[in-house]
Structure formats: structure tokens, C-alpha cells
Amino acid sequence: MNHLIDIKNLKNEEILEIIELAKYYEKHVPEGTQRKKQKGSVVLLFFENSTRTRFSFEMASRKLGLDVFNFEAQNSSISKGEGVFDTLNNLNAIGCDIAIIRHTKEGFIEELARKHYAYELSLVNAGEGKSSHPTQALLDFYTLTKHLGSLDGKKIVIVGDITHSRVAKSNIELLSRFGAKIVCCSPDYFKDSTLKHIKYEFDINTALKDADAVMGLRIQKERLENQIPLANYIKDYQINEKNMPKNAILMHPGPVNRDVEISSALLDTKGDVIIEQPRNGVFVRMAVLDIIFEGVQR
Numbered sequence: 328m329n330h331l332i333d334i335k336n337l338k339n340e341e342i343l344e345i346i347e348l349a350k351y352y353e354k355h356v357p358e359g360t361q362r363k364k365q366k367g368s369v370v371l372l373f374f375e376n377s378t379r380t381r382f383s384f385e386m387a388s389r390k391l392g393l394d395v396f397n398f399e400a401q402n403s404s405i406s407k408g409e410g411v412f413d414t415l416n417n418l419n420a421i422g423c424d425i426a427i428i429r430h431t432k433e434g435f436i437e438e439l440a441r442k443h444y445a446y447e448l449s450l451v452n453a454g455e456g457k458s459s460h461p462t463q464a465l466l467d468f469y470t471l472t473k474h475l476g477s478l479d480g481k482k483i484v485i486v487g488d489i490t491h492s493r494v495a496k497s498n499i500e501l502l503s504r505f506g507a508k509i510v511c512c513s514p515d516y517f518k519d520s521t522l523k524h525i526k527y528e529f530d531i532n533t534a535l536k537d538a539d540a541v542m543g544l545r546i547q548k549e550r551l552e553n554q555i556p557l558a559n560y561i562k563d564y565q566i567n568e569k570n571m572p573k574n575a576i577l578m579h580p581g582p583v584n585r586d587v588e589i590s591s592a593l594l595d596t597k598g599d600v601i602i603e604q605p606r607n608g609v610f611v612r613m614a615v616l617d618i619i620f621e622g623v624q625r
């Protein structure tokens with residue numbers, strides 16, 4: 328694996344290899360031991376804001392013994408007109424081995440990977456537009472299997488702004504491949520018409536019935552073209568103490584808008600898995616970086 332750009336580029340056995348290695352890191356991180364110390368440099372280029380993904384990749388890199396650098400676009404020569412491709416070429420020449428990129432434009436990281444320098448600089452997608460967030464899906468898979476075991480036949484309900492959610496797209500791709508029954512639930516204005524093969528429910532109580540896991544999504548105000556009727560959305564689609572199935576696990580990729588997609592009361596009593604997700608993300612990202620470094624060194 329030289330790059331990680333999209334879940335669809337990973338075979339199931341590669342996904343399982345990442346998960347197995349993440350399990351190893353989960354056991355060994357507290358003692359500070361690693362499978363082996365890596366030598367190399369990682370640069371984080373985030374063109375959209377982030378808390379979890381950026382810190383998680385930074386933590387994962389440090390735990391692996393990698394040097395990690397944060398690229399601040401506004402303080403860089405991007406502000407003088409240099410493009411991302413030339414920036415990466417120069418960062419590679421300076422000695423960076425892996426570039427972890429978050430960007431607004433769908434297909435951008437794939438485009439960069441097709442250029443020649445990509446043989447020497449591995450690219451990792453840290454969330455791209457509304458289309459893909461592969462390491463979030465991998466950490467969600469890791470979290471789900473820890474709680475539910477095999478996902479075969481398990482009902483996973485994704486509630487909220489499906490249209491603008493890269494997390495939903497990558498999770499649907501990954502979890503369906505391992506047998507999960509995905510149900511999407513949102514008002515019509517958040518329905519993604521490209522997801523034709525996915526079961527859709529407009530009524531939240533019907534959607535959540537017998538769910539094994541419920542995944543809330545943030546309303547992505549920064550990507551909305553039109554205002555939405557927020558009070559109606561909260562009334563009809565908020566996950567709360569009344570509609571949340573007792574035995575299901577509650578997930579959310581974060582950041583959570585309290586009392587919008589999930590009620591505070593539910594978050595404060597049943598939000599433990601939501602905090603476990605970013606914790607698991609460190610182990611999963613350690614595994615991804617480790618496997619990429621191994622591939623580069625072979």
C-alpha cells in the first residue's frame with residue numbers, strides 16, 4: 328500500500344490487515360512499545376479545519392517514532408500562489424515521506440497521486456469534500472467490530488446530513504462489504520440520490536427499530552447551499568432518549584452539535600462509544616502509517 332485514498336482501493340484482506348495491526352497497537356501503546364520503530368517524516372496538510380483527524384494522525388505518527396510536521400497553508404508559499412502539487416514536490420525533496428491531506432475538492436488527492444512524484448511521496452486522504460474519509464470508516468469499523476463482533480446481518484442506521492457526509496459515503500462502502508445492513512435516515516433535503524442501492528427511511532422511529540448501531544451525522548452548515556428548517560429537523564430527526572434503541576451503540580464521527588443531531592441528555596448518558604471512536608482512531612492510523620512505511624521500504 329503506497330497511498331490510502333479511498334476505501335474502494337482497498338481489498339477486504341488489506342482492511343483486515345489494518346484492523347489486526349490496530350489491535351496490536353491498542354494492546355501495546357500503553358507500554359510504549361511498538362512493533363518496530365519507524366524512521367521517516369510525515370507532513371499534515373489540512374486545507375479544512377479538524378480536531379480529531381489531525382491530532383490523531385499526529386499522535387499516531389509520534390507513537391510510531393516518526394517525525395511529524397504541520398503545514399499551515401496561510402503561512403506557506405501557497406499564499407503566494409504556489410499550487411499543492413508543487414508544494415508536495417518540494418516537501419518530498421526536503422525529506423517528507425508521507426503527506427496526510429484534508430481538502431475540500433472531491434477527487435483531488437487521487438489527481439495528485441497520479442502525478443509522477445507520488446512514487447516517492449505517499450498520500451493519505453484525511454477527509455475529502457463530501458466524498459470520502461477512509462480512515463474514519465476504518466476506525467468506525469474497528470469500533471463496531473469491538474462491540475458487535477461480525478457485522479454480517481447487523482443493522483447500522485446512519486441518521487442526518489447524508490448528502491454532505493464523506494463519513495457516510497466511506498462507511499457505506501466499507502461496512503456493506505462486511506455484510507452490515509445499512510439504513511440511511513434523513514429528511515428528503517439530506518437524501519443523497521447517488522446512493523441508489525441503500526435502504527432509506529424517512530421516519531426515524533421506523534429506521535431505528537432493532538438497530539445494532541446508530542450513527543449520527545453533523546449538519547454541515549459550511550456546505551449547505553440553502554437554509555434548512557432547523558427546528559423541524561430537530562423535532563423529526565434528533566436522536567434522543569425517546570427514540571434511541573436501548574441495546575444499540577451510539578456513534579458519531581464528531582464534531583457533535585449538541586442538541587441538534589443528538590440530545591445532550593443522550594450524549595451525556597450514552598456517548599461513551601463516541602469518545603472511544605477517536606481513541607481507536609489513533610491505533611487504526613498507526614496501523615495505516617506503519618503499513619504504508621513498510622510498503623515504501625520494500
Ligand code: CP
Pocket residue numbers: 376377378379380381454463580581582
Ligand atoms: N471525524 C472528523 O473528521 O473530525 P475532525 O473534522 O475534527 O477531524
